[in-house]
Amino acid sequence: xxxxxxxxxxxxxxxxxxxxxxxxxxxxxxxxxxxxxxxxxxxxxxxxxxxxxxxxxxxxxxxxxxxxxxxxxxxxxxxxxxxxxxxxxxxxxxxxxxxxxxxxxxxxxxxxxxxxxxxxxxxxxxxxxxxxxxxxxxxxxxxxxxxxxxxxxxxxxxxxxxxxxxxxxxxxxxxxxxxxxxxxxxxxxxxxxxxxx
Amino acid sequence: xxxxxxxxxxxxxxxxxxxxxxxxxxxxxxxxxxxxxxxxxxxxxxxxxxxxxxxxxxxxxxxxxxxxxxxxxxxxxxxxxxxxxxxxxxxxxxxxxxxxxxxxxxxxxxxxxxxxxxxxxxxxxxxxxxxxxxxxxxxxxxxxxxxxxxxxxxxxxxxxxxxxxxxxxxxxxxxxxxxxxxxxxxxxxxxxxxxxx
DNA sequence: AGATATAACCTAGGAGTCCTAGGAATCCAA
DNA sequence: TTGGATTCCTAGGACTCCTAGGTTATATCT
Numbered sequence: 200x201x202x203x204x205x206x207x208x209x210x211x212x213x214x215x216x217x218x219x220x221x222x223x224x225x226x227x228x229x230x231x232x233x234x235x236x237x238x239x240x241x242x243x244x245x246x247x248x249x250x251x252x253x254x255x256x257x258x259x260x261x262x263x264x265x266x267x268x269x270x271x272x273x274x275x276x277x278x279x280x281x282x283x284x285x286x287x288x289x290x291x292x293x294x295x296x297x298x299x300x301x302x303x304x305x306x307x308x309x310x311x312x313x314x315x316x317x318x319x320x321x322x323x324x325x326x327x328x329x330x331x332x333x334x335x336x337x338x339x340x341x342x343x344x345x346x347x348x349x350x351x352x353x354x355x356x357x358x359x360x361x362x363x364x365x366x367x368x369x370x371x372x373x374x375x376x377x378x379x380x381x382x383x384x385x386x387x388x389x390x391x392x393x394x395x396x
Numbered sequence: 397x398x399x400x401x402x403x404x405x406x407x408x409x410x411x412x413x414x415x416x417x418x419x420x421x422x423x424x425x426x427x428x429x430x431x432x433x434x435x436x437x438x439x440x441x442x443x444x445x446x447x448x449x450x451x452x453x454x455x456x457x458x459x460x461x462x463x464x465x466x467x468x469x470x471x472x473x474x475x476x477x478x479x480x481x482x483x484x485x486x487x488x489x490x491x492x493x494x495x496x497x498x499x500x501x502x503x504x505x506x507x508x509x510x511x512x513x514x515x516x517x518x519x520x521x522x523x524x525x526x527x528x529x530x531x532x533x534x535x536x537x538x539x540x541x542x543x544x545x546x547x548x549x550x551x552x553x554x555x556x557x558x559x560x561x562x563x564x565x566x567x568x569x570x571x572x573x574x575x576x577x578x579x580x581x582x583x584x585x586x587x588x589x590x591x592x593x
Numbered sequence: 594a595g596a597t598a599t600a601a602c603c604t605a606g607g608a609g610t611c612c613t614a615g616g617a618a619t620c621c622a623a
Numbered sequence: 624t625t626g627g628a629t630t631c632c633t634a635g636g637a638c639t640c641c642t643a644g645g646t647t648a649t650a651t652c653t
Contacts (some may be wrong), residue, residue: 202601202648222502224421228640240641241602249640303500305419306558323561341564342572346547348559349573353550354542361503362545364520367538375539375587376546383580390572399619399630425611437612438631446611 203237207245210235211255218256218297226253226297247309253301254308258316260298264291265322272329278381280329285351285377292355303356333384343384350380400434404442407432408452415453415494423450423494444506450498451505455513457495461488462519469522474529475578481526482548482574489552500553530581540581547577 213234218226228249232239246252268287272280292299306313313319326344335343354373356362363369410431415423425446429436443449464487468480489496503510510516523541532540551570553559560566 205601227638229638238603239639240604243641244601303553303557305556338564338568339572342569342576345551345554345560345566345569346573346576349550349554350543350547351550352554352559353546353548356500356553357542357546357549359502360500362549363542367535369542371535372539372542375536376543378585378587379539379543379580382583382585383576386579386583388575388579390575402630424609426609435632436610437633440612441630 203235203241205235205237205241205245207255210242210245211252211259214252215256215259215295215298215301218301219295220297223253223256223297223300226256228252250307251309253304254306255312256298257301257304257306258308258313258319260291260295260302261319261322262316263295263298264288264302265317265319265325267291268322268325272325277332280332281381281384282377284325284329285347285373285380288351289355289373292359296359299355300359303352330384333387335384335387339387339390343387347380350376400432400438402432402434402438402442404452407439407442408449408456411449412453412456412492412495412498415498416492417494420450420453420494420497423453425449447504448506450501451503452509453495454498454501454503455505455510455516457488457492457499458516458519459513460492460495461485461499462514462516462522464488465519465522469526477526477529478578478581479574481522482544482570482577485548486552486570489556493556496552497556500549527581530584532581532584536584536587540584544577547573 210231214226214231217230217234221230226249228239228242231252232242235242242252246255264287267290268284271283271287275283323344326347327340330340330343330347333343354369354376358369363372407428411423411428414427414431418427423446425436425439428449429439432439439449443452461484465481465484468484469477472480520541523544524537527537527540527544530540551566551573555566560569
């Protein structure tokens with residue numbers, strides 16, 4: 200019997216493809232093994248557990264999403280960069296719903312593996328870089344980054360969960376949301392001290 | 397042997413409690429049955445399947461969250477209402493992480509059951525009502541509602557997934573985000589036609 | 594090239610899960 | 624009190640995750 204040439208990467212990719220095709224919670228050891236033409240027990244040489252596999256899929260997704268964002272925002276600035284950034288985010292979520300959903304799970308990832316994956320850290324750096332043109336200083340910068348990430352993620356998550364009724368196309372609302380965020384960043388409200396609820 | 401006095405509601409509540417305590421994906425028929433002092437097969441007289449149970453938990457959460465929001469926003473207007481609305485949302489997510497996560501799953505709910513549950517629909521109405529003071533007209537109103545819901549959901553989802561590093565307290569960013577959204581609503585940018593990327 | 598060591602992949606099996614089928618016990622109503 | 628409906632049960636099949644231990648293919652060393 201010839202070997203299948205498995206590797207942690209290949210197993211992760213098979214899992215990610217499966218997640219996009221049939222949903223993340225249909226990603227099972229047996230299914231992934233079947234897709235790779237292998238018995239389920241064979242996967243455990245490359246992946247510690249199902250939990251581990253899901254973590255790897257999440258990291259893969261984070262990396263891929265970050266790369267997409269980096270590519271499309273390269274050389275852009277201001278509103279241009281904001282729109283490119285946001286659209287890359289949303290399009291990745293649309294094209295890879297299973298991978299993207301893996302990102303949302305409360306992270307229980309092998310720390311040494313996470314340390315190797317540049318995705319999440321780089322994504323934050325990219326967001327800060329994109330905001331450079333708006334002239335914000337800390338801690339406003341961090342707050343703005345978190346607001347943007349929240350909005351982008353929330354929008355695509357609600358979209359995926361069917362949270363938007365059909366009256367108006369989500370695409371329209373998305374464009375308008377980006378408009379709104381742009382003007383918001385240009386007129387970021389000054390912080391008043393002693394305001395804490 | 398005395399009967400346990402089960403009902404669809406009681407099963408759903410047991411599942412919701414379990415979800416909050418040990419995580420949504422630990423909510424299993426067997427676990428719920430054990431918690432109720434019953435065999436797993438007995439649950440199927442009240443609930444069609446595990447999928448069905450999760451849907452019911454999601455609806456329960458939506459109703460509860462809506463009620464909390466309605467209570468705290470009653471009699472408030474403007475920024476006051478915005479902050480009360482947002483805080484009620486976030487606090488519910490904090491207090492009931494499992495229930496809240498059930499809300500996020502791509503909804504596959506018995507339509508006739510969903511029709512009975514007032515939660516989701518009423519939540520949207522409340523959001524529209526809260527925005528009344530800002531003087532927005534359609535379609536801006538819908539866009540603003542979607543932006544707010546996206547941001548609220550995205551923030552608590554990222555928070556729950558450990559998406560915010562420890563540098564700065566999420567609470568601070570939350571307060572500032574609400575500030576920002578308030579000023580944004582007061583200066584909602586006019587829509588320019590023919591802008592579609 | 595041949596021998597050896599390492600690692601990949603296998604079979605076998607235990608424990609847990611979802612769900613169905615059909616039987617027994619309990620509650621309710623006439 | 625008796626009949627009927629409903630609740631809860633036992634039994635069991637198919638699937639899942641994961642471990643243990645055995646084979647076989649590949650890589651390395653002499």
